[in-house]
Structure formats: C-alpha cells, structure tokens
Amino acid sequence: MKSLFKKSLLFVLALSAVSCFNESSPNYQYFPDMYEPIPYEPYGEYEIFLNGQSAMLPAEGSVPRGWKPYDYENSQDGYQAAKSELTNPLPYTEDNLAKGRQLYTIYCAVCHGDQGDGQGIMVQREKILGIPRFDDEGRNITEGSVYHVMYYGLNAMGSYASQTSIDERWLIDHYVMNLKNNLQGGEERAFEEEATQEEEAQMKNLIPAVNEERDQLSDGNQGSPGTDNDGQENQNEE
Template identity: 55%
Template sequence: MKSLIKILVVAVVLVAVSCKKDTAPNYQFMPNMYESAGYETYGEAAFPNGVEAQLPAEGSVPRGFIPFDIENSTEGYELAKTTLVSALDSTQVDLDRGKALYDIYCGICHGNKGNGQGKLVKREKILGIPSYDDAGRAITAGSIYHTIYYGKNAMGSYANQLKEEERWQVVAYVLKLKSDLEK
C-alpha cells in the first residue's frame, strides 16, 4: 500500500514537472484581471450612460441613516419647536456624554455654561451668540435638535459630525444648562 502511494506521488510530480515549458507562457486564469482595459476617470467609456451609474438609486436610504422628516425652513423650525420630542427616555440620557460632546462641538462658541461666552466670543471672532436663558428665547428639545441638524444663522449644521443618538445627548445637556442658568 505504501509503495502504491509512493508511485502515485512520483507520478504526479513527474506529470507536473513535465508540463512546464520555459519557452511557452503559462496559462492565465481570468486574463481580464491581468490585462484590464484602461478608462479615463468619469469618461463615457466606463459608464455608457454617464456618471449616473455611480449615484445611489433614487429613494434609497444609506445604511444606518434615519431621515429627518422636518424640512429646513422657518416653518420646519417652528414645527420642530412645538412637536419634536427627544427620542431618548430618561434612562438613556447620559449627561456626562452630552457634556463631553457639547464641550467639543458647542462650547467654543456658546460657552461651557451656555451663557454665550465661548472662547471665540471672548476673542471677538464671533459676535451675537445668545445665552440659553435670554428673555423671550423659548428653546425646546425640538428647536435645539432642528438647529443642530440644519444649523441656524451663522451656526452650521452638525448632522455629519454627530449621530442621531449623540444629537439627543447634546439636546439633553443643553436643556440642563438652560435650567441651570435660570436658577
């Protein structure tokens, strides 16, 4: 039995060695991977219908993204102010995490106490940042979230920097700062 296995191994080795010819090129499996056709970037040859082939399908939603149904307008802001409530319940609110995010993204302008006296305001780089307790300024969880999502006046949007859950953590912390300033 062992001699039969030895004979088979020797035969396989001899067949493998005898098929190799240095004068002839080896076989290429999937030659398109070795010798692909060159295309110009965004050229018509790569995409017969233009660049549309790279755009996502109409109406598709990226993975992990939840669309915000309230529009970026004054009416949308007022709608969010009156109807939008936090997606987090009281057990999910983490004020320490909200504070950390607030200090990173908001404190530079709004101040770490929410009084509108951040470092950029003190250095007069940005002016007109209101305090959270200004008279006649009724801010709600919905209005804060809408402002973080779309931005308002000179403030830009933070929708790309903060995930939805993180935005709500910041909203909870801003409401805490507001209540602390009103005391």
C-alpha cells in the same frame, strides 16, 4: 587584477540596472499590496462599469445606512412646529447626560461656552459675537428647537447633521437643556431609569402587532385623499 575585474563587473551591472529604470511606468515592486489596491479606486476607470467610472451616483430611492427621515422643513414654520412638537426620544440618564456633555464640549462649547452663557472661546477672542444664552427668554429654546437648529443650522450657526449622528444630537440636546435649567436656577431634573432587557424585548414583541394593526387600517383607507398606498399621509421629502 581580479579585484579590479570584480569592481568593473559590479559597476557595469549597476549601470545596466539603472539604465533600465523608467520614470513614466512602475518598475520592480516589493510588496505590491501597497501599490495595487484590491478594491476599486474612487475615480479609476474600469471596463466593468457602463461609463467606465467607478464613482457612480446612488441608485434612485436609496438612502445612506443609518439615515432616518426628518419630518420638519427648513423653514420658520418647520422650526416652530419642531419647537412645539418634537421631544427627545432618549432617556434622561446619568450616562446619556455625560455623553452629551462630552459631545457638547467638542462641538458647541467653543461658541456657546461651557456653561451655555454664550461666552465661548471664540466670543472671548471676539472672532464671533452675539451668541445668545440658553436661558434667553426671547428664544425660549426647547428640546425640539435645539435639535432642529443642530439639524439645519440657524443664522451664523451651520448645520451639524454631517458631523453628528441622530443619537449624538439628542445626547447634546439633553445637555443643552440641562445647562438651560442651571442658568435659570431650576431644580435638578431627576434621572430616568434605562430600559431593561426585558422591557426592550417586550417592545420588540409589540412591533409585529402594531404593524398588523397599521396594515389593517391602511387597507381600509386605500385611495382616500391625501394618503399614499399604505394609507399614511404623504410627507415632503427633505
């Protein structure tokens, strides 16, 4: 009799607990940290914001962290200018070439091929055709043209500016030019020595002096045609 009473009591308690459940609202939470995030939700509504939305446009004039301006326009003139003027700022070292090879394998080899001969797996499977070799005399790629195409894209190739950082694109640039040299049968390019800590410190010490000299020049050029308030030529925004 007592056993039946206990079972009946447990059944009633369980039924009562289930009847309190409401699918339209949260119920009892165990470890609520996983349900109630501390930061604002991207598209949540919060009274603290003027329009009630946490997803807002960046302030005017702000730039993403790590972003640097690129002075060449996405045009044929911009391409030709970058091709003739732009050079790789990273030293040509064994380590940088190895990093460039790794990045090239990830982003480029699928179309351009491991050797830069335009015979990547996508071409072999006839998913895309007409990929030029890096030693194509008609294109005559340079460090600047390779970077420009990675930044903006060209023809069937899209931009890789969102997938890669500035340094990563220059690392790939080194490896692409190395593949071009190999296809042409040229001599191996000698590796450069990386800057020592002492040399980097010397460069940092030069920056204040360069800035001071620039400020002096800008003071003398204020108001001249074609310059901004710092005496530097205005550049088109990308």
